[in-house]
């Protein structure tokens with residue numbers, strides 16, 4: 001017996017009252033995009049989405065859908081005749097196929113005209129399995145198989161297993177952010193967390209050649225390719241940061257350089273975010289992880305902008321971030337040895353409690369505003385999508 005359909009259940013979004021309609025149509029669009037190129041046919045039902053697998057394997061479809069934000073769980077289902085005798089036969093066959101013995105039956109009955117109550121159906125199927133599957137026993141609390149039956153208008157649907165979905169909200173429902181993507185371990189994980197919440201992500205990277213290798217860009221592209229199952233296309237803006245960084249190191253004492261560099265990054269990020277229609281900036285900062293990420297430092301850095309700055313990892317443990325990076329396959333790419341501008345210019349004794357007045361005093365020693373304008377004109381844009389990678393040179 002082979003499952004020929006999947007039921008996609010949405011969790012959190014079903015609580016969203018008036019937004020429900022647009023949530024569902026957004027989720028439907030995203031599922032359809034995720035299944036592109038397969039033989040699956042997707043349709044919307046009252047309280048779930050329904051996928052006919054046709055020639056596509058269950059694993060292939062589940063694998064793709066498990067990366068679509070907004071899905072709570074995915075159940076492979078057998079579509080069967082609603083008659084109680086045929087339901088019993090299918091239940092026995094499904095139990096035999098599972099090879100397991102401790103089971104329970106649960107019934108959901110959207111078709112209110114069905115002659116038997118949910119309780120009657122559970123009893124009938126439970127008895128049938130007990131009679132026909134040797135060694136089987138009912139265990140409501142510690143079962144190996146939950147035999148679920150859903151009796152609907154058109155047919156009954158039987159399932160014995162459920163795959164967890166990604167949870168969160170459908171991508172695109174919650175607007176867009178501009179994420180500062182460094183190529184380290186943290187910012188790709190921050191990206192994943194944002195996408196999972198349904199927030200679209202555009203990326204911004206600060207490149208400082210020749211101090212940093214051009215290889216960093218390939219690393220970023222590879223990271224974004226790993227994230228494509230969660231968002232089908234990324235925009236990556238690469239800001240030429242070398243001049244600004246050189247000026248900072250010429251004019252500010254070494255322990256302050258990293259704070260000032262971050263202040264410049266946020267100023268630039270705000271400009272880029274506004275130009276691209278983003279509603280926030282996001283970073284992979286994690287409070288306390290390094291000197292530039294103490295609360296004092298974040299206070300001094302954040303002072304340059306009134307634009308919202310999201311820090312999805314701000315209170316995560318590094319081990320959890322690493323686990324997640326491994327799960328989304330970005331870890332091995334992130335630890336490739338190419339240096340980031342922050343590593344190269346890292347002060348020996350960075351200030352953990354930078355003084356705001358000092359930051360301002362050092363910054364006015366050079367004309368950073370003009371350098372920012374010049375840099376904005378030199379941004380190179382890279383598009384990473386399922387169709388490939390495309391570069392756009394600056395429009396100077």
Ligand code: ATP
Pocket residue numbers: 179180181182183184185186187188204205206207282283284285289290292293340341342
């Ligand atoms: P990551 O692993 O994301 O690089 P990190 O722990 O190495 O983080 P930092 O290097 O201090 O921490 O950077 C903190 C955050 O600042 C990064 O997560 C990223 O959002 C941003 N950032 C740092 N360097 C760059 C860069 N060159 N381009 C874009 N964003 C950057």
Ligand code: MG
Pocket residue numbers: 182184340342
């Ligand atoms: Mg870094």
